[in-house]
Every structure is written in C-alpha cells, then in structure tokens.
Amino acid sequence: MTEVKPGDTVRINYAGRLTDGTSFDTSEGREPLQFTLGEGQVIPGLEAHVAGMAPGEKSTVTIPSDQAYGPHRAEAIQTLERTKVPAGLDIEVGTQLQAKTADGTMMPIRVVELDEATVKVDANHPLAGKDLIFDVELVEIVKAA
Structure with a gap:
C-alpha cells in the first residue's frame, strides 16, 4: 500500500478542535485540503502526522502547541x-x-x-499556546514525489 512521504501532494479531510472540545475548523462542506509535505503549508504537527498515512486511512492526533502555532507570547x-x-x-x-x-x-x-x-x-495567532486535536482522513495522494 502506498504511504505518504515528503514531497507528495495530498488531499485530506479534517476536523480540528481544542482539548476542551471546541471546534475551530473543518473541511466539512468544502473541498479537501490540499498541500505538499515538506513545504510548510500546514502546521508542522499535522504534516508529520500525515506522513506515512495511506489513502482512505483515518486517524486522530493531538498536536502540542509547539508543533502547531507556537507558544502564546x-x-x-x-x-x-x-x-x-x-x-x-x-x-x-x-x-x-x-x-x-x-x-x-x-x-x-x-x-x-x-x-x-x-x-x-x-499579534499572536488566535490558536497560539493551545494544543490541537485533529481527526484526519487521507483522501488521496494527488502527486507522488
């Protein structure tokens, strides 16, 4: 089975929430999010989590603030x-x-x-200093590296 690796362009469905359960973003009702691994287009923790996933795979990940939007300064x-x-x-x-x-x-x-x-x-990002939880589904690998 093909797994995502750096340089691949992927499409994911996702739902993001805070540790208290508050939803902050979702791809529901929109096209899946498309990005290329290794280009810094999404937060580091989400990119690292998607690496190694296979198309159709679903998972949940908790991303600490230092791998998301950083500390609140x-x-x-x-x-x-x-x-x-x-x-x-x-x-x-x-x-x-x-x-x-x-x-x-x-x-x-x-x-x-x-x-x-x-x-x-x-000037802090509104999610700075917060750990984030994402439900992720790898929809497809659009272009392999």
Missing part, C-alpha cells in the same frame, strides 16, 4: 496610543488589523482591548 501584545490608529477607522474588540513590521512585512493583529486613549493589540 506576552511580548506580542502591545498597547498603542489611540493616535497611532488611522483616524476614521471603526475599531472594536475583535477587529482584525494589519501592522507593518520593522522589515516592512505585513502582520495580522487583533484588537483585544480599547478605551478613549489606547488600543491594545495582540
């Missing part, structure tokens, strides 16, 4: 003066914004607190 939370936010921008807790880093790349940030004078933003 306190230094990624910053409080900005309200004057640093573009005037006329309608923001509230949960608003997604883009910030330019020192090297010019754009980084997603989320408003987590605000008042008249300040806006607190968080």
Whole structure:
C-alpha cells in the first residue's frame, strides 16, 4: 500500500478542535485540503502526522502547541496610543488589523482591548499556546514525489 512521504501532494479531510472540545475548523462542506509535505503549508504537527498515512486511512492526533502555532507570547501584545490608529477607522474588540513590521512585512493583529486613549493589540495567532486535536482522513495522494 502506498504511504505518504515528503514531497507528495495530498488531499485530506479534517476536523480540528481544542482539548476542551471546541471546534475551530473543518473541511466539512468544502473541498479537501490540499498541500505538499515538506513545504510548510500546514502546521508542522499535522504534516508529520500525515506522513506515512495511506489513502482512505483515518486517524486522530493531538498536536502540542509547539508543533502547531507556537507558544502564546506576552511580548506580542502591545498597547498603542489611540493616535497611532488611522483616524476614521471603526475599531472594536475583535477587529482584525494589519501592522507593518520593522522589515516592512505585513502582520495580522487583533484588537483585544480599547478605551478613549489606547488600543491594545495582540499579534499572536488566535490558536497560539493551545494544543490541537485533529481527526484526519487521507483522501488521496494527488502527486507522488
């Protein structure tokens, strides 16, 4: 039986949940997720789990945060003066914004607190610091390496 190896392009169905059972993502109702092993297109723990699976195989894996979106970093939370936010921008807790880093790349940030004078933003991925559970089905190997 053919097993997935680095360089293969695969398609999987999946359902992701937190350790408390809260669902955060699923491929249900969509096309299966397609990616190539070894190209960093999905979190490392999921990629490692799919390696060695055979088409039609189903399994469940718990991926620790360090193999998912990494630890929650306190230094990624910053409080900005309200004057640093573009005037006329309608923001509230949960608003997604883009910030330019020192090297010019754009980084997603989320408003987590605000008042008249300040806006607190968080650059952590919403799933940072969380262990994730995935139910995975390898649908097919689209292209073998």
